[in-house]
Every structure is written in C-alpha cells, then in structure tokens.
Amino acid sequence: MENNLCIAGFGGQGVMTFGKLLATAVCDNTDYNVTFFPSYGAEQRGGTANCYLIISDREIGTPMSDILDDLVVLNQPSYDKFVSKLKMGGRLFVNSSIVKPTSDRSDIQIISVPATDIVVGMGNIKVLNIFMLGVYIGYTEIVPSESIWKSIMEKMAGKPSLVELNKNAFEQGIELGRSQK
Amino acid sequence: MAKVLMKGCEAIAEAAVRAGCRFFAGYPITPQNEIPEYFSKRMPEVGGAFVQGESEVASVNMVYGAAAGGTRAMTSSSSPGISLKSEGISYAAAARIPMVYVNVCRGGPGVGVIQPAQTDYLQATKASGNGGFRMRVFAPATVQEAVNMTYKAFDYADMDRNPVLILSDGVVGTMMEPVELPPMKSDDEIERIKESKKKISCIGHPLGERVWIKPGVWDTIMWENINKDAEKLYESWADQAEWESFMTDDAEVIVTGYGIAGRIARSAVEIARGQGLKVGLIRPKTVYPFPYKAYEMIDYSKVKAILDVEMSIPALFLEDVKAAVKERCPISTYLRSGGNLVSREEMVSRIKKLASR
Known part of the structure; x- marks a missing residue:
C-alpha cells in the first residue's frame, strides 16, 4: 500500500496544518511510514501553497510523486495546476464553493463539497482545513478518525476555547465524507 | 523509543544538541532556516549558546572560536551561504579544529533557486575552501539518516580534529518524517569530552603550557609537516566509506x-x-x-x-x-x-x- 496525496490551496487556508495533522496522526497511531513535504517557494499571501503526503506500509522512496492517488484542492489555481496529475481512478476532493471543475476528466472520482459556504455557516472560515480533513478521512478512512482528532486536540492544547468549533467542523466533515461514498 | 514526526532541519538541530553541541552560530538563508530557529529556542534550555551572527563569515568564525575553546560547535547554511563560510572552514581545517557544519543545498550556481538540488557536490567533496584540505562528508537520504549522521559527526570531528560536513538538500531539510532520536549526552559526558580536548584547545592552561591554535605559520618546513600530518589523516579514512x-x-x-x-x-x-x-x-x-x-x-x-x-x-x-x-x-x-x-x-x-x- 502506498498512498500519494497532495493538498493545495491559497496560503492561509490551512493546507500545511491539514497535512501535518494527518502526518502526525499516522506517525503516532499507526505502523505506516509517512512523509510530509511542503512547497516552500517564494510564496506570498494570496499565492498558492501545497504539500505532499505519502503514507506507505513500505519504505518511502519519493516524497513527491508525479502521479497522485488523492488530491485535495481548496482553490481554483490549485485545481488547474494539479488535476492532470491524478491517476486514473484517483480521488479528487474539491471545495466547490470557489472551484469550478473545468477539466473534462471523467476517469476520476470527484468528491465535491461546498466547504467555504459550510464553514462560513458555522461562523468561522478558519476551520475550512479541519472540515476538509474530516471530509477526506470520512471518505477514505485512511486512518481512524479518532487518531486524527487526538492530533487536533494536541495541536489545540493552548486554545481550549476553539475546541468546540473545530470538533463541530471535523465531525460535520466526517459525516459529509461518509455520505459521499 | 517512540518515533516523533520531525522536520529534517529541526531533527538535525536536535541530534546536534543530543550529541553535546552547545554552541551554534548562523545566518538566515532558505531552505535551512529551521536549523537556527530551532537552536535559538533549544540552546537556552540546555545551557548552550545561540548566536545569529551579522553575516555568514562572522558566524563561521564564531564557531571556529567556540570549537577552539573545546566546545562542540556547529554552523549551517545553504549553498551561497556555504561559499561565504568557506574562509572559516578552510581556517578550521588548517588549524585542525573539530567543527560540524550542514549545507542544505539549493539549486546553483549563484543565488540560484531555493528549491532542492545537489549542485554543490564538487564544492562539498573536493574544495570547500582554499588550500587543498579534506573533510568527511555525509549525505543523508532520510530524516533518520540526517539525525544519525549529525550525531556521529561530532565524534568524528573530535577524533580527527577536523571539520565534518553534512551535505543535505532542500527535501531532506524541509520534509517531515517519523524519527527515533539518539540519547541525550549528560552534562558530565559533555564536560568529559571537553576535558579530553584540553591538550588541543584553549580552555585555560597555566603559563608555559599554552596551546596555540594556528591556521598558518611562517616556517615553510613546519607547515609542510602540518600538511603531511593532515594527509595521513585523510588517507586513514579510505576504508571507512559507507x-x-x-x-x-x-x-x-x-x-x-x-x-x-x-x-x-x-x-x-x-x-x-x-x-x-x-x-x-x-x-x-x-x-x-x-x-x-x-x-x-x-x-x-x-x-x-x-x-x-x-x-x-x-x-x-x-x-x-x-x-x-x-x-x-x-x-x-x-x-x-x-x-x-x-x-x-x-x-x-x-x-x-x-x-x-
């Protein structure tokens, strides 16, 4: 088993936190190997940010694969840049509030979620990444959701007032992800 | 021991601390900024010193000074920054000072690109400064290897009385992977290591038993003999390649x-x-x-x-x-x-x- 995931969006949408939380959960709670490789170009606010996450039961060779199994896109430029890298049968998780799928690819699974609209409805756009992480985990079940929640809680240790908001976003994401199967 | 998820640069810095490194000086440059950043937080916790120098040249010479005083010391940079440090590295090789440095290589030549590359190979292995000296150069492929090699590098540096280079790249430096960290050397062990270098370090000697740290002399025969000593050292590594x-x-x-x-x-x-x-x-x-x-x-x-x-x-x-x-x-x-x-x-x-x- 080797799963190649790319998470991409605007700087500030929480792409790196999404990747790090997932990588931490894999490291702390499973026997899988994992690599997290962030883009670190001369990015600026409003520019794109992306990271690659490989989860494998063998030694990991390349931390940034040319061919993706899974792709999470939170904005249009990321969709345009990465959609062609998804393998046939690959899974695309798309923030449909602000991304219009323009590609004619019919050979991939598309999990389309109006994520920005939903989290704005929750009252805080900053939980977009936690919500999408929930969607991704709910759909793929790549690691148990409890282990991800544990990593989120550890990350939020200094900000107890935000736990409820994040829990709500994560659980709604999980549910939406499961319902799209 | 449980594995922890760590970024390559941070894991290198933690490995150095655990090996007994108690002095770090550097100057910011991508993609190695997490090394000095980590040291700036970690060194005060272990009674060590972190200095952000005013330049690469200043920081490498601070390490030269700290290592000359018997302290396990390190610097790091990325390609063009390493070129600037080459003066101090050559001086350390000349004076036979044990120091460790890390190059998190970016694409060159010149200022190049900040993304990962391996364009400093010849500089690293053949001429990291003037004067025809040699160093052990380790090339990690994983964050775990970067940790193990950095930990070991301090022992080699002390054993050889010579600089050691960790030749990394932007991927190993910036990626996160689960790692098992080596044991932390105790203050006693660190003191013993320092004491063992007393004869070759400036750490307080009575008058008449002074130690000279010399990156050059005026006597041609004496310098030729120093070159010959170094040559013997370099040749002794031949069967230690990994x-x-x-x-x-x-x-x-x-x-x-x-x-x-x-x-x-x-x-x-x-x-x-x-x-x-x-x-x-x-x-x-x-x-x-x-x-x-x-x-x-x-x-x-x-x-x-x-x-x-x-x-x-x-x-x-x-x-x-x-x-x-x-x-x-x-x-x-x-x-x-x-x-x-x-x-x-x-x-x-x-x-x-x-x-x-």
Missing part, C-alpha cells in the same frame, strides 16, 4: 545516486524489480571518502549499464562514479536541476530502456 548496496548481485542495470536522488532511485529499483527487471542500486552515504569499493564489488560481466541519477546539470557526482567504474561498463545519466526533483517514474522507464539493450 554506502547502501541493494539487489546488485544479479543486476544488469545498476542505478547510482546519493542523498534524496539515491533514495528515490531505490524505490524506482523496487518498482522495476516488480516488473521482472534485473536492477540494483548503489547509494553512497559518505561522498568523501567515496565508496569506490562498492563499485569494485559489481560483477561487470553481467552489467549492461550504470544509470547515474542526480539533481545537478551538469552532472557532478558522475565524476566520482566514472573514477570508480573505470570504463568497465557504459554510464548513462538522468539529471534534473533548477530545484526539480528526479522522477521515480522516469527512472523506471530509463531502467527499462537500458535493460533491453
């Missing part, structure tokens, strides 16, 4: 690369083996001393070609591979540069072509 050989016994194609390129090559070899191709890997872990022996163990009667993979255009690592292979089989190359990674899939397709020759 490498990984993987599935080379029956191989018709052997892929060779170091650092991140060598790691990606290993996974290409695994995929190609899965497709029934007889292919193997040689990945040097020390690039100085170079593991010539690994290439002597190849059965050249079976090998159709060697594929050199590196993130440098023009090819640099190739020069050592050629010297090791001695025209016993053709050598093909797969090169990327400019901050672009070598592709596993492209390697597999090139292996196929070479195997069908």
